[in-house]
Amino acid sequence: MALSGTGHNQNPSTLNAWLKANKGYVNKNEFVWDSINTLGLIFEGKIPNNLIKLNLSVGYVVIINVKKGAHWVLATSYSGNTIFVKDSLYDV
Numbered sequence: 001m002a003l004s005g006t007g008h009n010q011n012p013s014t015l016n017a018w019l020k021a022n023k024g025y026v027n028k029n030e031f032v033w034d035s036i037n038t039l040g041l042i043f044e045g046k047i048p049n050n051l052i053k054l055n056l057s058v059g060y061v062v063i064i065n066v067k068k069g070a071h072w073v074l075a076t077s078y079s080g081n082t083i084f085v086k087d088s089l090y091d092v
Contacts, residue, residue: 001074001086002061006040053078 003010010018019025024035033043041061052075055062062075064085073085 001088002041002063003039006061008039049081049083052083056083 003015019031019035022035022038024032026032036043052062052064056075056078064073064075064083065071066073066085071087071089073087075083075085077084
């Protein structure tokens with residue numbers, strides 16, 4: 001979902017193949033965030049909600065870690081202090 005917003009036509013299978021071919025994993029399944037830099041995405045680490053909202057306001061792709069590190073979602077917009085997301089696990 002995040003990559004489609006940057007003009008990359010990827011699905012989970014093709015992205016996984018790309019990551020495997022481009023040093024996207026270490027120890028077989030640990031994701032290497034720097035591997036996506038060539039796709040135009042940058043890992044910023046933990047940032048406060050006001051920076052998430054600022055990044056959304058200027059049109060950047062924002063991926064948020066949720067469920068105590070167990071899951072990732074795509075931030076899509078915000079209203080006040082509420083950040084709205086797309087979650088591939090639950091979206092149909």
